[in-house]
Amino acid sequence: DVCSSDLVSSSDQTLAGIAGKAVKEAAYHVTHAATWVVRLGDGTVESHERAQLALWWVAPYVGELFTDDETSAAAADSGLGVLPSTLL
Numbered sequence: 001d002v003c004s005s006d007l008v009s010s011s012d013q014t015l016a017g018i019a020g021k022a023v024k025e026a027a028y029h030v031t032h033a034a035t036w037v038v039r040l041g042d043g044t045v046e047s048h049e050r051a052q053l054a055l056w057w058v059a060p061y062v063g064e065l066f067t068d069d070e071t072s073a074a075a076a077d078s079g080l081g082v083l084p085s086t087l088l
Contacts, residue, residue: 006086011079 005026007019040051066084075081 006082010081015080 005019005023008016008023010016010019037051040047042048066088068083068085072081072084076083
């Protein structure tokens with residue numbers, strides 16, 4: 001599931017509670033964003049071109065969302081967080 005989160009089983013109960021609520025919010029936003037991508041992509045020629053251009057501009061940065069670093073590794077090792085690379 002796109003909106004599932006290992007953070008709901010974090011060793012920190014506050015973080016786990018926040019993650020549980022965030023999973024529900026993320027599910028809503030995935031649906032909302034998908035609706036807009038389809039609407040803009042299937043809309044006018046201009047809306048399609050603008051949507052394509054926006055995706056072209058952000059594409060080089062998407063990989064950074066799934067790159068592990070020392071902080072995320074420490075959080076995962078301690079049970080507080082997850083490695084971004086596991087979110088793919």
